[in-house]
Amino acid sequence: MRRITMAILGVLAATAAHAIDYKVLADRKVNFDAYKTFRFDKVTITRASGAKVKAANIDKLRDAVAERLLKEGLVEDTKKADLVVTVTAGSEAALSREETQGVPYFDGAWRILPKEHGAAQEAAPGVPEYSQASLRVDLKDRKTGAVVWRALGADLVRLPVSQQIIADALAKAFEQYPPPAAE
Numbered sequence: 001m002r003r004i005t006m007a008i009l010g011v012l013a014a015t016a017a018h019a020i021d022y023k024v025l026a027d028r029k030v031n032f033d034a035y036k037t038f039r040f041d042k043v044t045i046t047r048a049s050g051a052k053v054k055a056a057n058i059d060k061l062r063d064a065v066a067e068r069l070l071k072e073g074l075v076e077d078t079k080k081a082d083l084v085v086t087v088t089a090g091s092e093a094a095l096s097r098e099e100t101q102g103v104p105y106f107d108g109a110w111r112i113l114p115k116e117h118g119a120a121q122e123a124a125p126g127v128p129e130y131s132q133a134s135l136r137v138d139l140k141d142r143k144t145g146a147v148v149w150r151a152l153g154a155d156l157v158r159l160p161v162s163q164q165i166i167a168d169a170l171a172k173a174f175e176q177y178p179p180p181a182a183e
Contacts, residue, residue, distance in 0.1 A: 022153050022172070022173075023151070024176040024177075025149070025152070026176070027149070028182035032148075032178030035082040035083050037074060037075050037077035038069050038074045038076055039077060039081035039083075039085065040084075040085045040086075041140075043061055043086075044087070045057060045058055046088075046089075046090040047091055060163060060166075062087065065170060067167075069085070072177055084141075084142050086137075086140070087138075088138075089135045090134050091133045091157075132154065132155075133154065133156075135151070135166075135169060137173065153173065
């Protein structure tokens with residue numbers, strides 16, 4: 001019974017943590033039906049270590065965001081787009097397994113890394129396996145330059161971050177696109 005109670009508490013803690021780490025901000029006075037096209041301004045990925053990010057990783061992130069926007073009914077137009085898209089992603093200092101034991105994380109489903117006794121299952125000491133990652137997607141009105149919709153997310157992720165995790169995060173964010181009109 002105690003294990004079941006602890007599991008339920010763990011799931012509730014993970015759910016609460018997810019809600020805190022995720023936000024969508026939008027100007028609800030804007031008529032989102034008027035936006036039909038988009039173009040990318042900038043897509044960047046930064047690392048706390050300052051390590052260079054491969055162009056292929058930046059392209060994959062751009063493609064994932066473009067795919068999501070296409071699913072929302074927008075069309076990419078590099079010349080006269082209604083929306084200008086900026087994507088910023090990054091990771092903070094990596095954490096070892098020992099530092100993340102008992103911490104909720106998301107890798108397609110919410111989980112809590114169990115406590116381990118001894119170092120039998122530990123990778124090489126000091127080798128990072130998890131990192132605090134962040135993602136921000138800004139949609140700006142091309143004419144005014146104002147951000148009309150922004151998704152912010154931060155989470156503990158297993159390295160390397162899979163395309164599926166990125167796609168899931170974007171799908172969750174775009175559940176709030178377009179936002180409901182202001183009353």
